Amino acid sequence: MPDLSTCPIDGDAERARWTASADAWDRWADPMADLADKLNQPLLDAAGVTAGDRVLDLASGAGEPALSAALRTGPDGLVVGSDLVPGMMAGARRRAAGIADGLRPAFAAADMTALPFAAASFDRATCRFGIMFVPDVAAALAELRRVLRPGGRAAFMVWGPRAGNTLFDTVGDAVAAQLGEDRSLDPLFRFAAPGLLAEALRSAGFATVSETDITPVRKAPQGQPFWRATLEMSFGHRLHDLTAGQRADLDAEVTRRFDAQAQGGTIPLPIHVRIVTGA
Numbered sequence: 001m002p003d004l005s006t007c008p009i010d011g012d013a014e015r016a017r018w019t020a021s022a023d024a025w026d027r028w029a030d031p032m033a034d035l036a037d038k039l040n041q042p043l044l045d046a047a048g049v050t051a052g053d054r055v056l057d058l059a060s061g062a063g064e065p066a067l068s069a070a071l072r073t074g075p076d077g078l079v080v081g082s083d084l085v086p087g088m089m090a091g092a093r094r095r096a097a098g099i100a101d102g103l104r105p106a107f108a109a110a111d112m113t114a115l116p117f118a119a120a121s122f123d124r125a126t127c128r129f130g131i132m133f134v135p136d137v138a139a140a141l142a143e144l145r146r147v148l149r150p151g152g153r154a155a156f157m158v159w160g161p162r163a164g165n166t167l168f169d170t171v172g173d174a175v176a177a178q179l180g181e182d183r184s185l186d187p188l189f190r191f192a193a194p195g196l197l198a199e200a201l202r203s204a205g206f207a208t209v210s211e212t213d214i215t216p217v218r219k220a221p222q223g224q225p226f227w228r229a230t231l232e233m234s235f236g237h238r239l240h241d242l243t244a245g246q247r248a249d250l251d252a253e254v255t256r257r258f259d260a261q262a263q264g265g266t267i268p269l270p271i272h273v274r275i276v277t278g279a
Ligand SMILES: C[S@@+](CC[C@H](N)C(=O)[O-])C[C@H]1O[C@@H](n2cnc3c(N)ncnc32)[C@H](O)[C@@H]1O
Pocket: 014, 018, 019, 058, 059, 060, 061, 062, 063, 064, 065, 082, 083, 084, 085, 088, 110, 111, 112, 113, 127, 128, 129, 130, 133, 134, 135
Protein backbone atom coordinates (compact mmCIF):
# COMPACT_ATOMS: atom_id res chain seq x y z
CA MET A 1 0.00 0.00 0.00
CA PRO A 2 1.40 3.47 -0.81
CA ASP A 3 2.34 5.74 2.08
CA LEU A 4 -0.76 7.84 2.87
CA SER A 5 0.62 9.17 6.15
CA THR A 6 1.10 12.70 4.78
CA CYS A 7 -2.70 13.11 4.99
CA PRO A 8 -3.91 11.15 8.03
CA ILE A 9 -7.69 10.92 8.33
CA ASP A 10 -9.57 11.27 11.61
CA GLY A 11 -12.58 8.96 11.19
CA ASP A 12 -14.58 10.59 14.00
CA ALA A 13 -14.01 14.06 12.55
CA GLU A 14 -15.12 12.86 9.09
CA ARG A 15 -18.29 11.31 10.51
CA ALA A 16 -19.04 14.56 12.40
CA ARG A 17 -18.46 16.81 9.40
CA TRP A 18 -20.60 14.76 6.98
CA THR A 19 -23.33 14.42 9.57
CA ALA A 20 -23.31 18.21 10.02
CA SER A 21 -23.59 18.83 6.26
CA ALA A 22 -26.11 16.08 5.37
CA ASP A 23 -28.99 18.60 5.28
CA ALA A 24 -27.04 20.81 2.85
CA TRP A 25 -26.31 17.79 0.61
CA ASP A 26 -30.01 16.94 0.54
CA ARG A 27 -30.96 20.58 -0.19
CA TRP A 28 -28.47 20.99 -3.04
CA ALA A 29 -28.73 17.50 -4.59
CA ASP A 30 -31.67 18.24 -6.88
CA PRO A 31 -30.42 21.64 -8.15
CA MET A 32 -27.02 20.02 -8.84
CA ALA A 33 -28.38 16.80 -10.39
CA ASP A 34 -27.64 17.66 -14.05
CA LEU A 35 -24.11 18.69 -13.25
CA ALA A 36 -23.66 15.57 -11.09
CA ASP A 37 -24.82 13.32 -13.93
CA LYS A 38 -22.10 14.76 -16.23
CA LEU A 39 -19.56 13.22 -13.83
CA ASN A 40 -21.62 10.10 -13.10
CA GLN A 41 -21.78 8.93 -16.71
CA PRO A 42 -18.00 8.58 -17.30
CA LEU A 43 -17.69 6.90 -13.89
CA LEU A 44 -20.42 4.37 -14.75
CA ASP A 45 -18.76 3.82 -18.15
CA ALA A 46 -15.42 3.15 -16.42
CA ALA A 47 -17.04 0.62 -14.09
CA GLY A 48 -18.71 -0.98 -17.12
CA VAL A 49 -22.23 -0.66 -15.69
CA THR A 50 -24.85 -2.05 -18.08
CA ALA A 51 -28.38 -3.47 -17.95
CA GLY A 52 -28.84 -6.34 -15.51
CA ASP A 53 -25.74 -5.58 -13.40
CA ARG A 54 -25.67 -5.74 -9.62
CA VAL A 55 -23.97 -2.47 -8.60
CA LEU A 56 -22.70 -1.31 -5.22
CA ASP A 57 -22.16 2.44 -4.80
CA LEU A 58 -19.91 3.32 -1.85
CA ALA A 59 -20.15 6.67 -0.01
CA SER A 60 -23.27 7.59 -2.00
CA GLY A 61 -24.02 10.77 -0.05
CA ALA A 62 -27.34 12.06 -1.36
CA GLY A 63 -27.39 9.31 -4.02
CA GLU A 64 -24.62 9.99 -6.55
CA PRO A 65 -24.03 8.04 -8.70
CA ALA A 66 -26.41 5.35 -7.38
CA LEU A 67 -29.46 7.08 -8.86
CA SER A 68 -27.85 7.41 -12.31
CA ALA A 69 -26.69 3.77 -12.10
CA ALA A 70 -30.22 2.56 -11.41
CA LEU A 71 -31.44 4.06 -14.69
CA ARG A 72 -28.75 2.03 -16.52
CA THR A 73 -29.12 -1.33 -14.82
CA GLY A 74 -32.86 -1.38 -15.48
CA PRO A 75 -35.49 -3.75 -14.08
CA ASP A 76 -33.21 -6.82 -14.26
CA GLY A 77 -30.40 -5.13 -12.34
CA LEU A 78 -29.87 -4.11 -8.74
CA VAL A 79 -28.27 -0.98 -7.30
CA VAL A 80 -27.40 -0.61 -3.63
CA GLY A 81 -26.07 2.69 -2.32
CA SER A 82 -24.30 2.91 1.04
CA ASP A 83 -22.80 5.64 3.17
CA LEU A 84 -21.28 6.04 6.61
CA VAL A 85 -23.79 8.72 7.61
CA PRO A 86 -27.48 7.82 8.10
CA GLY A 87 -28.48 11.47 7.45
CA MET A 88 -26.98 11.24 3.96
CA MET A 89 -28.98 8.08 3.28
CA ALA A 90 -32.17 9.93 4.25
CA GLY A 91 -31.56 12.39 1.39
CA ALA A 92 -30.74 9.58 -1.02
CA ARG A 93 -33.97 7.73 -0.13
CA ARG A 94 -36.04 10.91 -0.55
CA ARG A 95 -34.60 11.38 -4.05
CA ALA A 96 -35.02 7.70 -4.95
CA ALA A 97 -38.74 7.93 -4.20
CA GLY A 98 -39.07 9.74 -7.55
CA ILE A 99 -37.75 6.68 -9.44
CA ALA A 100 -40.16 4.03 -10.73
CA ASP A 101 -40.73 0.78 -8.82
CA GLY A 102 -38.40 -1.91 -10.09
CA LEU A 103 -35.65 0.61 -10.89
CA ARG A 104 -35.34 2.24 -7.48
CA PRO A 105 -31.99 1.67 -5.73
CA ALA A 106 -31.84 0.49 -2.12
CA PHE A 107 -29.77 2.38 0.44
CA ALA A 108 -28.01 1.12 3.56
CA ALA A 109 -25.90 3.07 6.05
CA ALA A 110 -22.50 1.36 6.34
CA ASP A 111 -18.85 2.12 6.83
CA MET A 112 -17.10 0.93 3.67
CA THR A 113 -14.54 -0.93 5.78
CA ALA A 114 -17.31 -3.20 7.20
CA LEU A 115 -19.97 -3.83 4.57
CA PRO A 116 -23.14 -5.75 5.49
CA PHE A 117 -23.14 -7.76 2.23
CA ALA A 118 -22.27 -11.37 1.43
CA ALA A 119 -19.15 -12.22 -0.56
CA ALA A 120 -19.40 -11.88 -4.36
CA SER A 121 -22.77 -10.03 -4.17
CA PHE A 122 -21.95 -7.41 -6.83
CA ASP A 123 -20.72 -7.26 -10.44
CA ARG A 124 -19.67 -3.59 -10.36
CA ALA A 125 -18.81 -0.99 -7.76
CA THR A 126 -18.61 2.79 -7.92
CA CYS A 127 -17.37 5.37 -5.45
CA ARG A 128 -17.58 9.06 -6.31
CA PHE A 129 -15.49 11.35 -4.09
CA GLY A 130 -15.61 8.98 -1.10
CA ILE A 131 -12.49 6.78 -0.78
CA MET A 132 -10.31 9.74 0.30
CA PHE A 133 -12.21 10.13 3.60
CA VAL A 134 -11.58 6.60 4.87
CA PRO A 135 -8.79 6.30 7.47
CA ASP A 136 -7.89 2.71 6.48
CA VAL A 137 -7.93 2.58 2.67
CA ALA A 138 -6.42 -0.92 2.57
CA ALA A 139 -9.29 -2.24 4.72
CA ALA A 140 -11.88 -0.57 2.46
CA LEU A 141 -10.34 -2.03 -0.70
CA ALA A 142 -10.08 -5.51 0.86
CA GLU A 143 -13.75 -5.30 1.84
CA LEU A 144 -14.68 -4.17 -1.66
CA ARG A 145 -12.82 -7.14 -3.18
CA ARG A 146 -14.74 -9.45 -0.85
CA VAL A 147 -18.19 -8.23 -2.00
CA LEU A 148 -17.27 -8.03 -5.72
CA ARG A 149 -17.56 -11.24 -7.70
CA PRO A 150 -14.32 -12.53 -9.30
CA GLY A 151 -13.75 -10.41 -12.40
CA GLY A 152 -16.03 -7.66 -11.10
CA ARG A 153 -14.93 -4.08 -11.77
CA ALA A 154 -14.70 -1.06 -9.48
CA ALA A 155 -14.38 2.60 -10.50
CA PHE A 156 -13.44 5.47 -8.21
CA MET A 157 -13.66 9.20 -8.86
CA VAL A 158 -11.28 11.43 -6.89
CA TRP A 159 -10.19 15.05 -7.10
CA GLY A 160 -6.98 16.10 -8.84
CA PRO A 161 -4.89 18.87 -7.26
CA ARG A 162 -6.61 21.70 -5.36
CA ALA A 163 -5.03 24.28 -7.71
CA GLY A 164 -6.88 22.68 -10.63
CA ASN A 165 -10.25 22.91 -8.86
CA THR A 166 -11.01 26.62 -8.69
CA LEU A 167 -14.32 26.37 -6.83
CA PHE A 168 -12.82 24.53 -3.85
CA ASP A 169 -9.63 26.57 -3.94
CA THR A 170 -11.33 29.97 -3.97
CA VAL A 171 -14.08 29.10 -1.50
CA GLY A 172 -11.50 27.44 0.78
CA ASP A 173 -9.28 30.54 0.70
CA ALA A 174 -12.27 32.78 1.52
CA VAL A 175 -13.32 30.56 4.44
CA ALA A 176 -9.75 30.54 5.79
CA ALA A 177 -9.53 34.35 5.48
CA GLN A 178 -12.86 34.98 7.26
CA LEU A 179 -13.15 32.12 9.75
CA GLY A 180 -9.55 31.01 10.24
CA GLU A 181 -7.53 28.22 8.65
CA ASP A 182 -8.57 24.63 9.12
CA ARG A 183 -7.46 21.53 7.27
CA SER A 184 -10.93 20.33 6.27
CA LEU A 185 -10.23 20.52 2.51
CA ASP A 186 -7.03 18.46 2.77
CA PRO A 187 -8.73 15.02 2.66
CA LEU A 188 -10.48 15.94 -0.61
CA PHE A 189 -7.10 16.04 -2.31
CA ARG A 190 -5.59 12.98 -0.62
CA PHE A 191 -5.40 11.14 -3.97
CA ALA A 192 -4.44 14.17 -6.07
CA ALA A 193 -1.00 12.76 -6.87
CA PRO A 194 -1.06 10.86 -10.18
CA GLY A 195 -0.83 7.10 -9.71
CA LEU A 196 -1.44 7.10 -5.95
CA LEU A 197 -4.90 5.53 -5.90
CA ALA A 198 -3.91 3.20 -8.77
CA GLU A 199 -1.01 1.98 -6.63
CA ALA A 200 -3.36 1.43 -3.68
CA LEU A 201 -5.68 -0.65 -5.90
CA ARG A 202 -2.80 -2.78 -7.17
CA SER A 203 -1.54 -3.31 -3.61
CA ALA A 204 -5.02 -4.49 -2.62
CA GLY A 205 -4.96 -7.10 -5.39
CA PHE A 206 -6.94 -5.36 -8.13
CA ALA A 207 -5.81 -6.11 -11.70
CA THR A 208 -6.04 -4.20 -15.01
CA VAL A 209 -5.84 -0.95 -13.08
CA SER A 210 -6.17 2.21 -15.17
CA GLU A 211 -6.35 5.93 -14.51
CA THR A 212 -7.90 8.73 -16.57
CA ASP A 213 -7.96 12.45 -15.82
CA ILE A 214 -10.86 14.69 -16.86
CA THR A 215 -10.27 18.45 -16.88
CA PRO A 216 -13.33 20.36 -18.10
CA VAL A 217 -13.71 24.11 -17.58
CA ARG A 218 -17.14 25.35 -16.48
CA LYS A 219 -18.04 28.97 -17.02
CA ALA A 220 -20.15 30.67 -14.36
CA PRO A 221 -21.89 34.02 -14.77
CA GLN A 222 -20.37 36.81 -12.68
CA GLY A 223 -22.76 38.16 -10.05
CA GLN A 224 -24.52 34.80 -9.45
CA PRO A 225 -23.96 32.81 -6.23
CA PHE A 226 -22.86 29.70 -8.19
CA TRP A 227 -20.42 28.96 -5.35
CA ARG A 228 -23.08 28.60 -2.64
CA ALA A 229 -23.49 24.82 -3.05
CA THR A 230 -19.74 24.28 -2.67
CA LEU A 231 -19.61 26.50 0.41
CA GLU A 232 -22.56 24.85 2.15
CA MET A 233 -21.75 21.24 1.18
CA SER A 234 -18.02 21.38 1.92
CA PHE A 235 -18.02 23.76 4.90
CA GLY A 236 -21.44 23.07 6.43
CA HIS A 237 -19.74 22.11 9.70
CA ARG A 238 -18.27 25.62 9.96
CA LEU A 239 -21.39 27.58 9.00
CA HIS A 240 -23.96 26.42 11.55
CA ASP A 241 -22.82 28.73 14.36
CA LEU A 242 -22.23 31.89 12.32
CA THR A 243 -24.31 35.00 13.02
CA ALA A 244 -26.18 36.53 10.06
CA GLY A 245 -23.53 39.26 9.95
CA GLN A 246 -20.62 36.80 9.87
CA ARG A 247 -22.31 34.82 7.11
CA ALA A 248 -22.90 38.00 5.08
CA ASP A 249 -19.22 38.93 5.46
CA LEU A 250 -18.18 35.44 4.34
CA ASP A 251 -20.47 35.57 1.30
CA ALA A 252 -19.05 39.00 0.40
CA GLU A 253 -15.50 37.64 0.67
CA VAL A 254 -16.28 34.71 -1.63
CA THR A 255 -17.94 37.05 -4.14
CA ARG A 256 -14.98 39.44 -4.06
CA ARG A 257 -12.52 36.62 -4.74
CA PHE A 258 -14.50 35.25 -7.70
CA ASP A 259 -15.09 38.74 -9.12
CA ALA A 260 -11.31 39.16 -9.23
CA GLN A 261 -11.16 36.15 -11.62
CA ALA A 262 -13.91 37.34 -14.01
CA GLN A 263 -13.19 37.54 -17.72
CA GLY A 264 -15.78 39.48 -19.72
CA GLY A 265 -18.66 38.76 -17.32
CA THR A 266 -17.92 35.06 -16.77
CA ILE A 267 -15.74 33.23 -14.31
CA PRO A 268 -13.81 30.22 -15.62
CA LEU A 269 -14.00 27.28 -13.24
CA PRO A 270 -11.46 24.58 -14.12
CA ILE A 271 -12.24 21.15 -12.67
CA HIS A 272 -9.73 18.30 -12.35
CA VAL A 273 -11.10 14.86 -11.56
CA ARG A 274 -9.51 11.43 -11.92
CA ILE A 275 -11.17 8.08 -12.56
CA VAL A 276 -9.29 5.02 -11.36
CA THR A 277 -10.58 1.53 -12.18
CA GLY A 278 -9.56 -2.00 -11.32
CA ALA A 279 -10.95 -5.50 -11.70
C1 LIG B 1 -17.93 14.22 -0.84
S1 LIG B 1 -19.22 13.17 -0.27
C2 LIG B 1 -19.58 12.30 -1.78
C3 LIG B 1 -21.03 11.85 -1.87
C4 LIG B 1 -21.46 11.32 -3.23
N1 LIG B 1 -20.75 10.12 -3.62
C5 LIG B 1 -21.30 12.38 -4.29
O1 LIG B 1 -20.35 12.31 -5.08
O2 LIG B 1 -22.13 13.31 -4.34
C6 LIG B 1 -18.34 12.01 0.69
C7 LIG B 1 -19.21 10.95 1.35
O3 LIG B 1 -18.36 9.94 1.90
C8 LIG B 1 -19.01 9.43 3.04
N2 LIG B 1 -18.03 8.68 3.84
C9 LIG B 1 -16.98 9.19 4.54
N3 LIG B 1 -16.32 8.18 5.15
C10 LIG B 1 -16.95 7.02 4.82
C11 LIG B 1 -16.74 5.65 5.16
N4 LIG B 1 -15.74 5.27 5.96
N5 LIG B 1 -17.60 4.73 4.65
C12 LIG B 1 -18.61 5.09 3.84
N6 LIG B 1 -18.86 6.39 3.50
C13 LIG B 1 -18.04 7.34 3.98
C14 LIG B 1 -19.55 10.68 3.71
O4 LIG B 1 -20.54 10.40 4.67
C15 LIG B 1 -20.07 11.46 2.51
O5 LIG B 1 -21.43 11.22 2.27
